[in-house]
Amino acid sequence: MIDMDYIKERFKAKADELGADVKDLLKQHGSKKLDEVTVAQTYQGMRGVTGLVSETSLLDPNDGIRFRGYSIPELREKLPRVPDGSEPLPEGLFYLMLIGELPEEKDAQHLSNVWGRRSQVPRHVFNTIDKLPPDTHPMTQFGIGIMAMQTESVFAKAYSDGINKKEYWSYMYEDAMNLIARLPRLAAYIYRRKYKGNVHIEPDASLDWAGNFAHMLGYDDDSFRALMRLYMTIHADHEGGNVSAHTVHLVGSALSDPYLAFASGMNGLAGPLHGLANQEVIRWIQQLREELGGGLPNKAEIEKYVRKTLDEGKVVPGYGHAVLRKTDPRFTAQMEFAKKHLPDDELVNIVWRVYEVVPPILQELGKVKNPWPNVDAHSGALLVHYGLVEYEFYTVLFGVSRALGVLASLCWDRALALPIERPKSVTTRWMKDFVSGKIETGF
Ligand SMILES: CC(=O)SCCNC(=O)CCNC(=O)[C@H](O)C(C)(C)COP(=O)(O)OP(=O)(O)OC[C@H]1O[C@@H](n2cnc3c(N)ncnc32)[C@H](O)[C@@H]1OP(=O)(O)O
Numbered sequence: 001m002i003d004m005d006y007i008k009e010r011f012k013a014k015a016d017e018l019g020a021d022v023k024d025l026l027k028q029h030g031s032k033k034l035d036e037v038t039v040a041q042t043y044q045g046m047r048g049v050t051g052l053v054s055e056t057s058l059l060d061p062n063d064g065i066r067f068r069g070y071s072i073p074e075l076r077e078k079l080p081r082v083p084d085g086s087e088p089l090p091e092g093l094f095y096l097m098l099i100g101e102l103p104e105e106k107d108a109q110h111l112s113n114v115w116g117r118r119s120q121v122p123r124h125v126f127n128t129i130d131k132l133p134p135d136t137h138p139m140t141q142f143g144i145g146i147m148a149m150q151t152e153s154v155f156a157k158a159y160s161d162g163i164n165k166k167e168y169w170s171y172m173y174e175d176a177m178n179l180i181a182r183l184p185r186l187a188a189y190i191y192r193r194k195y196k197g198n199v200h201i202e203p204d205a206s207l208d209w210a211g212n213f214a215h216m217l218g219y220d221d222d223s224f225r226a227l228m229r230l231y232m233t234i235h236a237d238h239e240g241g242n243v244s245a246h247t248v249h250l251v252g253s254a255l256s257d258p259y260l261a262f263a264s265g266m267n268g269l270a271g272p273l274h275g276l277a278n279q280e281v282i283r284w285i286q287q288l289r290e291e292l293g294g295g296l297p298n299k300a301e302i303e304k305y306v307r308k309t310l311d312e313g314k315v316v317p318g319y320g321h322a323v324l325r326k327t328d329p330r331f332t333a334q335m336e337f338a339k340k341h342l343p344d345d346e347l348v349n350i351v352w353r354v355y356e357v358v359p360p361i362l363q364e365l366g367k368v369k370n371p372w373p374n375v376d377a378h379s380g381a382l383l384v385h386y387g388l389v390e391y392e393f394y395t396v397l398f399g400v401s402r403a404l405g406v407l408a409s410l411c412w413d414r415a416l417a418l419p420i421e422r423p424k425s426v427t428t429r430w431m432k433d434f435v436s437g438k439i440e441t442g443f
């Protein structure tokens, strides 16, 4: 038996409403052309092809991400906070993404309580992590931990017992809520085992989701908690086509439960062109510092180092984006946080100097479509300031946050009963026949 909490009831009401709208939209305009696809797009990452629906957020190439219409500066102003807090509660963002309306304080508080109550991670998950060599990359441990937790899926069990299609969303919702609740504990366990002598910190039920995460990691400073709330908010979602979100949507479309789908998305986030770039940025800056023997490098030294990176056929981590065409507002939000809390931090000042040097060099190459920094260019330097220096762990933090967006989206996918995803692929032989006119029409 599944309980109907009031947020779940609200979600169901919203989903019924939107479901009816979508039905109507398809009936009236289902055959209207939305896009045309070129041969180049088919080979080049489907860039610019509109082929997915994701309700939780929408990206503008110049202005960046908006969550249900709200920009990051607006969210920092409008979402509920802890008393005297300076940054939004990620619980509020989750509510906004799920329900489509700004939450009241009590809604965010309710989610803090629900997630707090559901946060227990089964012992066998920790036992599974304990079997891994300690030097296993934290993202690999994270993926394995999520997979080990799949034993808890209420959707998988209900499906196996036999349920009506109309009930799928309800079990998926429960899994999504349980998984979000448990991820900080799993992530903190991985961190403390690998880097803090396997000494673990019990959750503090009086804290909010991100505050408790900071606490379990071992960072109880108020300003670090504020950073975690901001970090968990701004990394949560980036519309539907990015590798992690698309993967969760795709795998979920096979009715794989949220544990399976989310673990798949995390394997995508673990790639250096996606979420792993945050660790690469810190590694790259540290190598620069080592080469120069420490201190704040001047612009000429940074320029030389950037050119060396490019000459070696490597990318400059934290710069460029598949869709954005201006400085990422998530970078700017972190820069503002740093200006307020740690303006004199040396590493942060290097990040800011790199920001002055890199864009014109990338622009000069003539092929880089976006020479500006993305979210990953700034996040590591803030963490280092507070003592969280173990940069291989950074993408796990990103992953915990990303759960909010992709799992809210997964709830929508099932509530709208979206079908299994299966686009068409062709061979180059087929493509040649098509362009030479041997095949006259597409499929
Ligand atoms: C949370 C996130 O996922 S944000 C992205 C995090 N990733 C990074 O920061 C890694 C560095 N950046 C990159 O590799 C790229 O900019 C990506 C992967 C983010 C986007 O890739 P694309 O959409 O293919 O970028 P774009 O169309 O501009 O690429 C054109 C060329 O410029 C190169 N380029 C793009 N960004 C960079 C960069 N930061 N440094 C050097 N070269 C770059 C590409 O490698 C490509 O070169 P090629 O034609 O020789 O293969």
Ligand SMILES: O=C([O-])CC(=O)C(=O)O
Pocket (backbone or CB within 6 Å): 237, 238, 241, 242, 243, 244, 322, 323, 374, 375
């Ligand atoms: O949108 C993308 O492709 C990558 C990105 O910034 C994210 O997923 O946060």
